[in-house]
């Protein structure tokens with residue numbers, strides 16, 4: 001078996017430990033005589049898996065008791081509608097910061113339900129930076145302010161949160177969840193599709209302050225109402241059982257690694273190996289301003305489309321896959337989520353050095 005170094009932006013690598021446990025438990029979970037995939041979601045065996053997953057996530061992220069954790073379906077993209085339907089409920093206004101395609105999609109969806117306002121944008125420079133805002137930029141009457149914390153396509157990240165005063169901050173953390181500690185109490189709500197850093201596609205994690213639940217617009221479909229899921233322990237209907245089980249294995253792996261502080265240290269180390277190389281390379285360069293660089297997604301270019309294509313092809317042949325950049329940025333992108341080992345980044349940089357010597 002030869003596993004590649006997979007730099008995919010998502011779905012992406014999972015920790016080998018997690019895959020091995022899942023493989024070992026595939027035919028029979030414990031002494032149940034069945035795979036987790038085959039279990040009733042109402043069984044006590046499955047409920048135990050579910051409860052342990054939630055408890056471990058709460059522990060790792062230090063989630064305060066007045067927040068609900070929901071395991072939903074529909075991906076982060078369904079949250080783009082659920083957020084306005086549930087939260088745009090007092091003044092029907094919300095402020096959005098446009099830091100890339102995902103933030104823009106969230107904004108456009110909200111505009112269908114109320115007065116969504118684009119407060120700031122970095123579209124002028126292909127979203128290569130995080131626009132600066134101060135408290136006065138936000139409408140104190142907005143029901144919430146929405147940001148995308150880590151911009152998967154463009155490789156930027158909020159290193160400091162915007163000051164939104166008393167207006168609840170809502171953040172899409174799909175591509176940075178569990179990459180480092182986060183102060184949940186600074187947010188009204190956090191959400192993430194699992195397929196970047198947690199589990200296979202199919203489960204979406206929502207962490208929401210309890211006082212923000214229960215005031216959805218009348219038109220809100222039952223399945224898109226946070227109350228429905230909060231009141232039923234995420235089991236109003238069949239949850240994405242297997243994806244939640246894998247998420248649970250990832251949470252255990254993070255605990256074993258020493259928690260989010262330890263994970264951050266490794267992620268900083270990996271990102272620095274790559275950024276240090278890019279900053280000193282004569283051929284490759286990063287596309288993001290230094291102060292807003294992501295720990296998880298690192299886009300880079302040579303400045304020459306043909307050389308970029310050659311690099312993508314040769315790196316793939318050498319076992320570094322999914323390194324082609326998003327079409328809106330071009331070039332390359334190395335997504336280095338939690339499961340990417342330090343060695344994978346070191347080997348990639350070695351390969352880039354060799355390519356540089358051969359093509360400079």
Ligand SMILES: *Cc1c(COP(=O)(O)O)cnc(C)c1O
Nearest residue numbers: 075076077102152172174175193
């Ligand atoms: C991948 C991604 C999404 C889309 O997630 P889906 O689960 O496919 O809907 C949204 N936001 C961010 C930041 C992402 O990285």
